Amino acid sequence: MKSIFNARDFAVTQASVAALLFLSIPLFNVIGFSNHKLEAVLHGLGATITVIMSCQVLHLTYPMLRGKKGAAITLEWVLWLTNILVLITIIFGNWLYIAYRGPDGPQQWLMYRSPEVHLIVMEFKEFVSLYPLPLGIAAAVLLRRFRHKLEPGSAVSGIIALLITLFWICLLIGFACGLGLTKLKMV
Template identity: 85%
Template sequence: MKSMFTAKDFAVTQASVAALLFLSIPLFNVIGYSNHKLEAVLHGLGATVTVIMSCQALHLTYPMLRGKQGAAANLEWVLWLTNLLVLITIALGNWLYIPYRGPDGPQQWLMYHSPEVHLIVMEYKEFVSLYPLPLGIAAAFLLRRFRHNLTAGSALTGIIALLVTLFWICLLIGFACGIGMTKLKMV
């Protein structure tokens, strides 16, 4: 007897539910007490979609490492798209950073109540969140330049996989710290 559902059906359902739940996280800012809801929602949605896309890019490194035909081109396309999303999210984050640093903003509140949290969470988050752009561009550039010469197990595929992995790790750290920051003080 043939199964009613295939593994692909379950995988697509799981991915869809995860994406829906991920995308709903920033929308909770709409019901918050912020004076900067638009900036917060746009930055949160940008960060969420970027993390989801970076997960896809990380998963696309495995076929490239195995030498599957066309895998490098697929990974390159997703990397360029994710790099664009990273750039947009950084721009939106800078838009949100203005009221953060403003008078009576969250930075002053954090510096008064918990300066170590500000130094560890916010400063580290802002620093590590800028790394994905050069890492992603470097990986996409290497793929563009050498994608026809890639072989399974070569040093170049390992370097590209390492760049994509670091890209993903930095985005995930920035995302987690950003969610943590929203819980500390809402303006």
């Protein structure tokens, strides 16, 4: 007897539910007390979508490494799209950073109560969160230049995979630290 659901149906359902719940995280800022809700929601949604897309980019790296036909072209397209999302998220983050550094803002609250948290979490997060853009662009440029000449196990495909892995790790570190910061008392 044939099942009415196949493995693909379950995988798509699981991914859809996970994405919906994941995307709802920034929307909790709407409930919070802040004068900068719009900036926070836009930055949070941008960061969440960017992390989801970066996971897809990392997933698409494996077929490229195996030399699957057309994998490099698909990877390049998704990588450029993710790079655009990274840039937009950085812009929204800088917009939110103005309020963070403002008078009587969260930075002053953190510096007064726990300067170590500010120095370790916030400053580290801000620097690490900027690395994905050059890493992603470098990987995309290499893919554009060598996508038709990539061989399984070649040095270029290994360098591209390394750049994409670092891209993904930096995005996850920035996202995790950002989520941690939102849990602290912010003005």
